[in-house]
Amino acid sequence: MTAATVPAQGVGEPVAQPGRPRPAGTFSSAVRAALRRPAVLVALGWVVLVVLSSALAGVLAPHDPLAQDLDHTLSGPTGTYLLGTDELGRDLLSRILHGGGSLLLAALIPLAVSYLLGVPAGLLVGYVGGKADAVADFVVNVLFAIPALVIVLAVAVVSNNNLLVMTVIFGVIISGGIFRLVRASTQASRDLLYVDAARVSGVARWTILLRHILPNVLGPLIVQGFLLYSGAFLFLTSLSFLGLGFDPQQPSWGQLVFDASGHLDTDPWMMVPIGIVLIATVAALNYLGNSLLATLPTARRARLLTPLRRPQLPPEAAARAAGERRRSSAADPADHDLPLVVEDLVVSFRTSEGGWQSVVDGVSFAVRQGQTLCLVGESGCGKTMTAMATLGLLPEGGAAAGSVRLGGRELLTLSEKDMAQVRGSQIALISQEPMVALDPCFSVRSQLGEVVTLHRGGSRVEVRQRVHDLLRLVGIPNAEAVAKSYPHQLSGGMAQRVCIALALAGEPRVLIADEPTTALDPTIQAEILDLLRSLQESLGLALVLVTHDLGVVADIGDVAAVMYAGQIVELAPVDELLATPRHPYSRGLLDAMPEDAVRGEQLPTIPGVVPLPQDWPAHCRFAARCPLAADACREGTIPLIRVGDERSSRCIRTDELDPIPGLAKTGAIR
Numbered sequence: 321m322t323a324a325t326v327p328a329q330g331v332g333e334p335v336a337q338p339g340r341p342r343p344a345g346t347f348s349s350a351v352r353a354a355l356r357r358p359a360v361l362v363a364l365g366w367v368v369l370v371v372l373s374s375a376l377a378g379v380l381a382p383h384d385p386l387a388q389d390l391d392h393t394l395s396g397p398t399g400t401y402l403l404g405t406d407e408l409g410r411d412l413l414s415r416i417l418h419g420g421g422s423l424l425l426a427a428l429i430p431l432a433v434s435y436l437l438g439v440p441a442g443l444l445v446g447y448v449g450g451k452a453d454a455v456a457d458f459v460v461n462v463l464f465a466i467p468a469l470v471i472v473l474a475v476a477v478v479s480n481n482n483l484l485v486m487t488v489i490f491g492v493i494i495s496g497g498i499f500r501l502v503r504a505s506t507q508a509s510r511d512l513l514y515v516d517a518a519r520v521s522g523v524a525r526w527t528i529l530l531r532h533i534l535p536n537v538l539g540p541l542i543v544q545g546f547l548l549y550s551g552a553f554l555f556l557t558s559l560s561f562l563g564l565g566f567d568p569q570q571p572s573w574g575q576l577v578f579d580a581s582g583h584l585d586t587d588p589w590m591m592v593p594i595g596i597v598l599i600a601t602v603a604a605l606n607y608l609g610n611s612l613l614a615t616l617p618t619a620r621r622a623r624l625l626t627p628l629r630r631p632q633l634p635p636e637a638a639a640r641a642a643g644e645r646r647r648s649s650a651a652d653p654a655d656h657d658l659p660l661v662v663e664d665l666v667v668s669f670r671t672s673e674g675g676w677q678s679v680v681d682g683v684s685f686a687v688r689q690g691q692t693l694c695l696v697g698e699s700g701c702g703k704t705m706t707a708m709a710t711l712g713l714l715p716e717g718g719a720a721a722g723s724v725r726l727g728g729r730e731l732l733t734l735s736e737k738d739m740a741q742v743r744g745s746q747i748a749l750i751s752q753e754p755m756v757a758l759d760p761c762f763s764v765r766s767q768l769g770e771v772v773t774l775h776r777g778g779s780r781v782e783v784r785q786r787v788h789d790l791l792r793l794v795g796i797p798n799a800e801a802v803a804k805s806y807p808h809q810l811s812g813g814m815a816q817r818v819c820i821a822l823a824l825a826g827e828p829r830v831l832i833a834d835e836p837t838t839a840l841d842p843t844i845q846a847e848i849l850d851l852l853r854s855l856q857e858s859l860g861l862a863l864v865l866v867t868h869d870l871g872v873v874a875d876i877g878d879v880a881a882v883m884y885a886g887q888i889v890e891l892a893p894v895d896e897l898l899a900t901p902r903h904p905y906s907r908g909l910l911d912a913m914p915e916d917a918v919r920g921e922q923l924p925t926i927p928g929v930v931p932l933p934q935d936w937p938a939h940c941r942f943a944a945r946c947p948l949a950a951d952a953c954r955e956g957t958i959p960l961i962r963v964g965d966e967r968s969s970r971c972i973r974t975d976e977l978d979p980i981p982g983l984a985k986t987g988a989i990r
C-alpha cells in the first residue's frame with residue numbers, strides 16, 4: 321500500500337474528540353469569563369470613562385482650567401462650578417478633566433520600557449538558562465534593591481526635571497518584574513512537546529521564542545500590564561504631587577491633590593472629587609488586572625515528561641568523546657552508505673551526589689536506507705534515551721558519549737548550531753503524543769508552512785502547495801480543509817499524520833519514531849504503522865522505531881534491537897528473532913505477547929522488574945529474572961556474542977534456549 325492510498329481515519333470534517341486534551345483555556349476565554357462579572361464591567365466602564373473624558377477634556381470641560389474667579393474661591397459645588405473651585409477660583413471639574421491626560425499618557429512610558437527590556441531578556445534567558453540565568457538574576461536582584469523613588473528624584477535633579485528621562489529610568493527599574501514573569505513562563509513552556517517539535521524541525525531560536533513560547537506568556541503579560549500600569553500611574557501622581565516632571569502651569573491630578581492638601585483643615589471638600597477620581601481609577605485598574613488573573617487558565621497544556629535539552633558532556637564522557645572527535649571529525653567513508661550508525665553510545669545523568677549515572681550503556685547499531693530498526697524492551701530499558709541521544713536532545717543533566725554518525729558525519733561532537741541544522745533536514749522525530757507535539761495556537765498550515773519555509777523557502781503559493789502535498793503524502797486527501805484546522809479540531813490519527821508530515825517537511829534521510837502509536841486507538845495504530853511502512857518504502861527512509869510492543873516490531877520491523885537495563889541484549893532480523901529468540905529476555909517478551917494468549921490460561925509474564933540503573937549488577941543484568949541463569953552468568957560482564965550472520969546475543973547460554981525446557985508458557989518464566 322502506498323502512502324497516498326492509506327486511508328486516513330477521521331478525514332472529512334475535522335473532529336474534536338471527547339476525552340482528548342483541547343487547547344485548555346485561552347486568554348480570550350479568560351477575558352470572556354472576567355467580563356461576565358458585573359464588578360468587572362463597572363471597573364472597565366470607569367477606566368473607559370476616565371480615558372475618554374481626559375481625551376475629550378477640551379470639549380467636555382465647562383470652564384478654562386486655568387481661568388481664575390477670585391470672587392468664588394474655595395466655593396464648594398455650585399450651579400456654575402459643579403465640583404467647586406480651588407483657592408484661585410479655578411473650576412475643579414475642568415481641572416480634573418484636563419489633569420488626567422498627561423498622567424495617563426506618561427504612565428505608558430515606564431510600561432513600554434519595562435516590556436521592551438523584560439520580555440526579550442526573559443524569553444532568551446528562560447530559554448537558554450545556565451550562566452545567562454545566573455547573571456540576569458543578579459542584575460534583577462540589584463534592580464529590585466534600588467529604591468525607585470530615590471533614584472527618580474536624583475534623576476529629576478540631574479535631568480533638569482525631564483519627565484521623559486524620569487519615566488524611562490523608572491521603566492528600567494521595574495523591568496525586573498516583567499523579566500521574572502517572562503522567564504518563569506518561558507521555562508515552563510520551553511519543554512512543551514510542540515516546542516521540542518519545532519526545535520527538532522530545525523526552527524531558529526528566535527522564531528521558536530516568538531511563535532511558540534511568547535503566546536503562552538502573553539496572557540500573564542497583559543494581566544501584569546494592568547497592575548504595572550496602575551503602579552506607574554500612582555508613582556507619577558506622586559511625582560506630580562511633589563511638583564516634579566509635569567508642567568506646573570498645567571493642571572495635573574497630583575498637583576490637585578497637593579492643592580487640596582493645603583486646605584484639608586478648612587475646606588476638606590476640595591480633596592473629595594480628586595480623591596474619588598484617583599482612588600477609583602487606581603482601584604479599577606487593579607481590579608481589572610486581578611480579575612483577569614483569577615480567570616486566567618493555569619495549566620494550559622500537557623507537559624512533556626522528558627524535557628529535551630542539549631547535553632553537557634560529563635568529564636569522563638567528554639574525554640571519550642574527544643577521542644571520538646579525533647577519529648571522526650570528518651565524515652567516515654566506511655559507513656557512508658549507512659544513514660545512521662550508533663557506536664558504543666553511553667548516556668549518563670548527573671546524580672544528586674554530583675557523580676554520573678549511566679542509563680544507556682554501550683549501545684551499538686546501524687540502520688540501512690529503507691530499513692526499519694526497532695528498539696524494543698520494557699519500560700526503563702533505555703530506548704527513549706538512546707533515541708534522544710541520537711537526535712542530540714537529552715533531558716537537562718543528561719550527556720551522551722560514544723559515536724552517532726549520520727551519513728558518516730559525527731553528530732555527538734557537533735555544536736548546537738550545527739546540530740540544529742541537521743535536525744529536521746537530515747534526521748527527524750515523530751513523537752508519542754501528536755496532540756501535544758502540535759502548537760494549539762496555530763493552524764496546521766501555519767505550522768507545516770513554517771518548517772517548509774525553513775527548509776525549502778519559496779513563495780507563499782509554493783509553500784502552501786508543498787504543505788498540501790505533504791498532507792496528501794501522509795494520506796490526508798482533503799488537504800486544503802485540514803490545513804486550515806487547528807490541532808484541537810483533529811482526531812488523534814489525523815494529528816499523528818500531521819506530525820509525520822512535519823517530520824517529513826525537511827526531507828530527512830532518517831526518521832526516529834518514539835512509540836508513535838501508543839497514544840492512539842488500536843485501529844488507528846494499524847493505519848499509522850501502515851503509513852510509516854509505506855512512506856519508508858516509497859521515500860527510502862531509515863526508520864528507528866521505539867516500542868515496547870513486539871506486535872509492532874513484527875508488523876513493521878526489519879531488524880530488532882532488544883534492550884534490557886541500558887544494553888542491547890539481542891540484535892537480530894525480526895523474522896529470525898520471532899522464530900528463534902536467542903536471549904531469554906527476548907523469549908520472555910515473546911511469550912508474554914497477548915496475541916499468543918490462550919483463552920483460560922494465565923498470560924506468561926517475566927518475573928520481577930527491570931533493575932534501576934543504580935542497581936545494575938556487574939554481571940548479566942537479566943540474571944535475577946532469568947530461568948537459565950547459572951553461576952557463570954554471575955561471574956562477570958557478558959559481551960554481545962555473535963550467534964549468526966546478522967545476529968548477536970548477550971547470553972552465554974543461548975544454546976539452551978532452543979527449545980527452552982519448561983520456559984514461559986509452562987511457567988518457568990512467570
Ligand SMILES: Nc1ncnc2c1ncn2[C@@H]1O[C@H](COP(=O)(O)OP(=O)(O)OP(=O)(O)O)[C@@H](O)[C@H]1O
Binds near residue numbers: 697699
Ligand atoms: N531526566 C532523567 N534523569 C535521570 N534519569 C532519567 C531521566 N530520564 C530517564 N531517566 C532514566 O533513564 C532510564 C532509561 O529511560 P528511558 O526513558 O530511555 O526508558 P525507555 O525504555 O524508553 O522506557 P519508556 O518506554 O518508559 O520511556 C530509566 O531508568 C530512567 O529512569
